Amino acid sequence: MGKFTNFLEHKVSNPMARLAEQRHLLAIRDGVISSLPFIIVGSFFLIIAFPPLPESWMITQWATEHAAEILIPYRMTMFIMSLYVAFGIGYNLAQSYKIDPLSGGQIAVASLLLTITPSVVEELGFVIPMQYLGGSGLFVTIIVSILSVEIFRFCKQREITIKLPEAVPASVSRSFEALIPVAIVILLMTLITVVMGVNLHALVERMAAPLVTAGDSLFGILVPVFLITFFWSFGIHGVSVVGSVARPLWEVYLLNNGEAVASGADTLPHIAPEPLYQWFIWIGGSGATLGLVIVMLLFARSKYLKNLGRTVVAPSIFNINEPVIFGLPIVLNPILIIPFVITPLVTATIAYFATSWGLVSPTFVKAPWTLPAPVGAYLATGGDWRSIILVFVNIAISIGIYLPFFKVYDRKMLDMENGESTPID
Known part of the structure; x- marks a missing residue:
C-alpha cells in the first residue's frame, strides 16, 4: 500500500x-x-x-x-x-x-x-x-x-x-x-x-460542434464526473481541474436552454448544463457524499465516525463536503474511494436518462450551489416537482452503494478504537 x-x-x-x-x-x-x-x-x-x-x-x-x-x-x-x-x-x-x-x-x-x-x-x-x-x-x-x-x-x-x-x-x-x-x-x-x-464565432462554433455534441451525451457526462472524483481521491480539488476545461461548455448549455425558455420553445436543447451535475449527481458535494453522511448517522458504531457524522451533516446538506473528504478521510482511502467514484457515475446515468426521457425537465436556471438539493433542483428546472423525486431517488441509491463499504471501514475504525487493529496503511 x-x-x-x-x-x-x-x-x-x-x-x-x-x-x-x-x-x-x-x-x-x-x-x-x-x-x-x-x-x-x-x-x-x-x-x-x-x-x-x-x-x-x-x-x-x-x-x-x-x-x-x-x-x-x-x-x-x-x-x-x-x-x-x-x-x-x-x-x-x-x-x-x-x-x-x-x-x-x-x-x-x-x-x-x-x-x-x-x-x-x-x-x-x-x-x-x-x-x-x-x-x-x-x-x-x-x-x-x-x-x-x-x-x-x-x-x-x-x-x-x-x-x-x-x-x-x-x-x-x-x-x-x-x-x-x-x-x-x-x-x-x-x-x-x-x-x-x-x-x-462561426469558425469556432464549427470547430467546437463535435465537442458540444459529445459533452451533452451520457459519455460526455460520465467522463468529467469520473475525473472529478478521481482527482479528489488523491486530495486534488477535482472541480478546479476539470471545471476549468468543462465549465465554458456547461455555460453554453445553460444559456441555450435559458434562451429556449425565453423564446417559448416547448423543448430545451441540452441535457447537461452544470446544474444537472450540481443537483442530481453531486448531491452533498463531489462523490454524492450526502448519502454517505446519512449512512454515518444511521449505521456508524465507532465513536469517531458517529461524532464525525453529527459534525458534517449540516455542511453536507448545503453541499460543502470537504469535512467529509478529509475528515473520514476519503482521500487515499482504499475502501471508500471505490463508492466515492462509483456513486456519482450511477446517479449521473439515472439523471441523464430521466432527463432525456422527459421524466424530469432539463435545467435552465443557475440556483446558488449552497441550497439544499431538493430546493436547488426545483428552482433549476423552473419548478418541476418531479426533480425533487429524482433527488431523493439518487440519495437513496447513494446510501445503498455507500453502505456496504462504510460498514467495512466502520468495523476497522471500531477495531482500532478497541485496540484490536492497526491504522490502515
Whole structure:
C-alpha cells in the first residue's frame, strides 16, 4: 500500500496539482466564476417570466403579458455573460502576470467586442448583435481574452510602452502604458474581423460542434464526473481541474436552454448544463457524499465516525463536503474511494436518462450551489416537482452503494478504537 501511495503522490497527484495551478486555466476558471452573480440573478428572471404555476392563475397571466419587460434584466446579465467573463479572464490573467489588471480586463472586453460586426438599423443606427455576447461566444471570449493579455504582457516585458515621468499620477501612467498594447489588439482584431471578414464565432462554433455534441451525451457526462472524483481521491480539488476545461461548455448549455425558455420553445436543447451535475449527481458535494453522511448517522458504531457524522451533516446538506473528504478521510482511502467514484457515475446515468426521457425537465436556471438539493433542483428546472423525486431517488441509491463499504471501514475504525487493529496503511 505504501508503494501505491507513493506512486499516486509523485506520478499522479503532483502533476495534476500543477495542472490545476496553470495560470491560463486559473484565469478561465476565475473569470467564469466572477460572472456567476450575474448568471444566477439573471436566470431567476426566467422563472419570474415563466412561473411554475397554473396558467389560469392571475400572476401567470400577468407574467405572460409582460414577459418581454421581465426578461430585460436577463438579457442584460445572463444573456450577455461572455462580456462579463471576458473582463474576468483578462483581469485575473493580467493580475497573475503582475501587470495592471484593470487594463487587462478592458483590453479583453475590447478584443471580444471587435469580433462582432455592428449592423446599421433604421431609426437605431449602429447595433451590435447580442447573440455572440452570450454562451455561444464563450469559446471565442476565452481565446481573444488570453491573446489580448498576452500581447499586453509582451509589450510590457519588452518595454514597448509609453513611459511618463514619475510625477504623473499612477492611474494616468498606467493608462498610457496600455496605449500601445491596446492599439495592437484593436488593429489585429480589426484586421481579422473587418479587413479579412472572418467571423471567429462561426469558425469556432464549427470547430467546437463535435465537442458540444459529445459533452451533452451520457459519455460526455460520465467522463468529467469520473475525473472529478478521481482527482479528489488523491486530495486534488477535482472541480478546479476539470471545471476549468468543462465549465465554458456547461455555460453554453445553460444559456441555450435559458434562451429556449425565453423564446417559448416547448423543448430545451441540452441535457447537461452544470446544474444537472450540481443537483442530481453531486448531491452533498463531489462523490454524492450526502448519502454517505446519512449512512454515518444511521449505521456508524465507532465513536469517531458517529461524532464525525453529527459534525458534517449540516455542511453536507448545503453541499460543502470537504469535512467529509478529509475528515473520514476519503482521500487515499482504499475502501471508500471505490463508492466515492462509483456513486456519482450511477446517479449521473439515472439523471441523464430521466432527463432525456422527459421524466424530469432539463435545467435552465443557475440556483446558488449552497441550497439544499431538493430546493436547488426545483428552482433549476423552473419548478418541476418531479426533480425533487429524482433527488431523493439518487440519495437513496447513494446510501445503498455507500453502505456496504462504510460498514467495512466502520468495523476497522471500531477495531482500532478497541485496540484490536492497526491504522490502515
